Amino acid sequence: MATEDKPQLQSRLGTEQLNIGYADTLIVNNLNLSIPAGKITALVGSNGSGKSTILKTMARLMKPSSGAVLLDGKSIHSQPTKDVAKQLAILPQTPTAPDGLTVTELIGFGRSPHQRGFGSISTQDREVIEWAINVTGLGAFRDRAIDQLSGGQRQRAWIAMALAQQTDILFLDEPTTFLDMAHQLEVLQLLQKLNEEEGRTIVMVVHDLNHATRYAQHMVAIKSGTVVAEGTPGEVMTREVLREVFAIEADILVDPRTGVPLCLPYELARRA
Structure with missing residues (x-):
């Protein structure tokens, strides 16, 4: 779980008391999130948890009900579109071309x-x-x-x-959706290369938890539009977090090649 006495990670991008909704339904409530610069951040959570909504709002594809997405201390929704497009780029979930x-x-x-x-x-x-x-x-x-x-x-x-676009920040919404395992690795290894060699800050929504722990240095676990845990893969990938966020019981193993935690789910969590 995230704690108040953790050292602050350098960040250019974050949210401040962010509320996001559709019509009269509030999806994200009072979100305060800081994205570490120069790292890959994975947003994880069950279907309908609000992670894609958060990503789209941070990338300026959606406008919040209240609060702000801050880029270098300024609200991105008050900056000219062209200026924002020079600083961040987004790859949506299912892009189409003519x-x-x-x-x-x-x-x-x-x-x-x-x-x-x-x-x-x-x-x-x-x-x-x-x-x-x-x-x-x-x-x-x-x-x-x-x-x-x-x-x-x-x-x-x-x-x-x-x-x-030559931006320092790259957003991706489920970049491996509909790809087979070989193509998933192809895309994820490319993102890892861009992060390591180009220093890009990458924020991506990921469904596969083991992909998240392997390729991201920072993870944010989201449930019902609220951050349950954030930090390193080792801090977020715990049995307690998986039980709360995904309602599953899982064993946590250590990848012998990389040392990162791996999730092995074995049953649904019993509800109180």
Whole structure:
């Protein structure tokens, strides 16, 4: 569980008394959250817990009922859209592209916040697009249509588009959804590489708890729009937290390769 005497992690992004709702239903109540800079943060919780809603609001896709999302001490909802787009990028859960759009064309859309005129591609834009293609390993597919790619390749192309925005902060909503195990690892290892080599701050909603502990240095466990626990994987992945957040009983094992905790659920928790 998070404690008050923990050392503060350096942060550029966080929430302050954030309330988020749909119509008259409050989904997130009084959320105060700090995202550590230069780390991968995983938001975890059961379906309907509010984690995707929190991510979308922090990424400025949704407007809160009250409170604020702060970026460098300023509310992102009061800043010009183009300014925010130069600082953070988001990959939604199920992005779609027009039929026939190529990988290079898709990545080019990531340069929009930096362009002065509509459709004007500068030399710098081309250099950044080329860099995004190379860092995501898409050189062989640059002229391939997005709808002709495998799931993992397609997801890498969308990540490349987000990278082309050249933001320090990257949001991803369930980036491995609908991917098989090999493609899941492909995407997660790419994110790990971007974090380690580029210093990107990454915030992602993750369903697989073992993926969260392996690839994130910071975890936030959410239940009914409220933070139950946050901290390192070792601090969050406990039997007590899993019982409260997911209503499961689980053994916690240690990965012999990485030393991070792994979850082995074996039954539903008995309700009081």
